Amino acid sequence: MTYCLGIKVRTGLVAIADTRLTSGTEVSSNRKITVHEVENHSLFVMTSGLRSVRDKAIIYFNEVLAEQDRSFNKLYKAVNAFGEQVKRVAREDKESINASGLNFNLNAIVGGQLEDDDEHKLFLLYPEGNWVEVDSGSLFKVIGNSGYGKPLLFRNLTYETSLAEALKIGFLAFDATRVSANDVDYPLDVVIYPNSSFHMTEHRLEKEDMDEISHQWSALLNNSVRKLPTYWMDPIFEKVKT
Numbered sequence: 001m002t003y004c005l006g007i008k009v010r011t012g013l014v015a016i017a018d019t020r021l022t023s024g025t026e027v028s029s030n031r032k033i034t035v036h037e038v039e040n041h042s043l044f045v046m047t048s049g050l051r052s053v054r055d056k057a058i059i060y061f062n063e064v065l066a067e068q069d070r071s072f073n074k075l076y077k078a079v080n081a082f083g084e085q086v087k088r089v090a091r092e093d094k095e096s097i098n099a100s101g102l103n104f105n106l107n108a109i110v111g112g113q114l115e116d117d118d119e120h121k122l123f124l125l126y127p128e129g130n131w132v133e134v135d136s137g138s139l140f141k142v143i144g145n146s147g148y149g150k151p152l153l154f155r156n157l158t159y160e161t162s163l164a165e166a167l168k169i170g171f172l173a174f175d176a177t178r179v180s181a182n183d184v185d186y187p188l189d190v191v192i193y194p195n196s197s198f199h200m201t202e203h204r205l206e207k208e209d210m211d212e213i214s215h216q217w218s219a220l221l222n223n224s225v226r227k228l229p230t231y232w233m234d235p236i237f238e239k240v241k242t
Contacts (some may be wrong), residue, residue: 002144043112073139
């Protein structure tokens with residue numbers, strides 16, 4: 001499985017992606033985020049799904065970027081081009097994948113900014129090659145193992161959240177997923193994109209880098225649970241016979 005999260009706030013984008021790969025009983029690591037940056041063209045692609053499908057679509061898309069990058073002046077045009085490559089892979093491989101009992105399940109999050117974009121952009125691309133854009137009314141998208149961290153994201157993210165706070169919240173959402181699912185794990189790749197900077201900062205976090213923060217967060221949660229008022233439970237326990 002996979003955990004890839006893209007966040008859009010007023011000041012920029014945050015992307016985080018785990019690296020765990022599982023195939024039957026085999027466990028390995030592989031990068032799930034790709035960054036492309038040439039002058040005023042900055043974008044990242046994160047993917048979930050079968051690795052063979054992902055790798056093929058990314059290779060095809062990289063060839064398109066090498067040949068046509070200057071023709072993409074807005075990010076949605078590059079997303080359309082990536083969608084075409086996903087559909088190309090589907091035409092080539094979907095039938096045999098389905099025949100083997102697997103699903104053609106490539107989802108992607110594409111973010112960044114190209115020269116004529118008025119601001120940073122974030123898109124969710126589906127296996128069919130169509131997409132939706134993330135805006136101020138929908139601040140994040142998760143692909144892969146998406147359920148465990150969403151409550152924290154919904155409760156804490158706003159469009160005015162700083163990039164640093166967005167990264168903190170994003171990490172905690174990943175941590176909630178990591179401790180709940182054995183198919184999501186470190187290393188964790190992080191990309192930060194400040195609006196209109198046309199530069200993406202990449203960084204990899206290892207488990208030992210974040211152990212202290214994870215333990216502190218667990219302690220804070222435990223303490224908060226103990227401090228919650230209990231008056232609302234009194235009517236219930238008054239009925240309990242001991």
